[in-house]
Amino acid sequence: MERFVRHRRLRRNGTIRRMVRETVLQTDDLILPLFVAEGEGIKREVPSMPGVYQLSLDHLAEELHEIKQLGIPSVMFFGIPAHKDDVGSEAYREDGIVQQAIRLAKETEPELYVMADTCLCEYTDHGHCGVIRDHDVDNDESLKLLVKTAVSQAKAGADMIAPSNMMDGFVAAIREGLDEAGFEHIPILSYAVKYASAFYGPFRDAADSAPQFGDRKTYQMDPANAREALREARSDVEQGADLLMVKPALNYMDIIRQVRDAFDLPIVAYNVSGEYAMVKAAALNGWIDEQQVVLELLTGLKRAGADMMLTYHAKDVAKWL
Template identity: 55%
Template sequence: MSADNFTRSRRLRRTSNIRKMVSETKVTAEDLIYPIFVTQGKGIKKEIPNMPGQFHYSVDQLGEAIEEVVSLGIPAVMVFGIPKTKDFNGSGADDADGIVQQGVREIKKKFPDLTVITDVCMCQYTTDGHCGLVVDGEVVNDPSLERLGSIAFSHAEAGADMVAPSDMMDGRVLRIRRELDQADYQNVAIMSYSVKYASSFYAPFRGAVNSAPSFGDRKTYQMDPRNRLEAKRQAAIDLDEGADILMVKPALAYLDIIREVKGDAPLAAYHVSGEYAMFKLAAKNGLIDETEGMVEILTSIKRAGADLILTYFAKDMAKHLHY
């Protein structure tokens, strides 16, 4: 390159239309999954503290909420349940008339084409708030697998298109795949929380579903945030056991992990409650433009390699894309 012939990269940044034409990464409504919280009772639509714009819905209020999701072109929801009662075994989790099962049936009845994904875990349903069974103060792995398989089966029976085990017990994908196949639910997919870190960013969610552990923490089963190579091993294990879609959680603080795990299988990333809440707080206080920041955050997750993004911004992002 001579002194008189430097490269003019700004030509392709000159107008909004040109920038759109040459953009390398595009987030679409079809990339988004909207998490939704279903609770016991009637006539309930109550905003969740520390998660502005997110609500607890009773089953009878789901229709209006889901109709907006569908109208915006968002193809899927992830259903989380808040039961009325808890017990040691988390028996409400696989109750045929449990809150998630009720929610799934209601959504599929009114919106049969919407993809319904369910969170498969025990923490909302157990008195100790852990993701597996507790014996003598320890979260035990193998006895928990039977419960997780039963929960996944009950969700499939209610009409879920996809189940998403979030517990991080070893072998749970294999157990769930066998449980579903033996019950003739071979077409129900598994979106595995394959790379789920023991993160501080889950706090608002735990408040929303009342699932904070009553003792200890989840570091014996969720991944150490200091580990990168372990993420690749975990993803490979879950694929080998029968997972159809992998997931990295959280997303924004682990963009390098999303890039590391990205391979041939579809990859989801969960932009979690703490990542969402701290951004909303910053925007509320005028520290950042909410719309521009939202687009930048979700684009970064997609750019890192995620095919799908679970985010509480799903509806806001879809509205931005539409209008």
């Protein structure tokens, strides 16, 4: 018989499969998004995201302790203010909800690495990521407020700033603002490649941030475009980004790989709310094995080139691992 390669020799049992495994998922790869809400006694499950809650500060310390005990190294805060206005002033108020959450986190779990989402959409009454002029987002006026937001988050004790607004020049503006305020040591995780995706629906439910008119297609990217992703990422690298994010994750694994191949900065994949909701819905109906699907999903993102994953599955994954 003609000789052929026996690939199955290295799949014969679980031990050898683990020994030759090329991509290993670990708890240190995980960042958990958290929704913090103004008020008291709030632990409100997001209807479209089973297992994900809006939490008031009086419930946050307990949640942070659990996260730390599970070995999850980092969280990212998203704020739900009691008051909204046309310029999102609660985003940069020194005692805003995210600023309070950051301080609480650093007081109660100081080793937890705290990231702050830096955007205005959760805080504006129109739901867009900046200042509105003539029914469109004014890019340069919005940058001024985003800088104020980033600096206020850094003053509160954030370990990393994560701007998600997709304004042109936002990394350069925030870097300059942080440096001038004495925060040269604070890194920027840029939402460098953020698509105008249909997978954000449950997040807008969770963060109460749906646009009140129009959409975000004038500043977020067209899902059909790949080369544009590299242009966006390159701009942010040149402006001083320390890490790059691709959002969403599952439909954009090709983009994760292209960004990984083009740049040597750490890459974060955002496993977004719609992706989470689909898995949860299928699992609750008994159609899939949730644990196996989630672990395969996140391993796939890491194999594609992501160094870290921002994911609502983080607590479950930490328990499974």
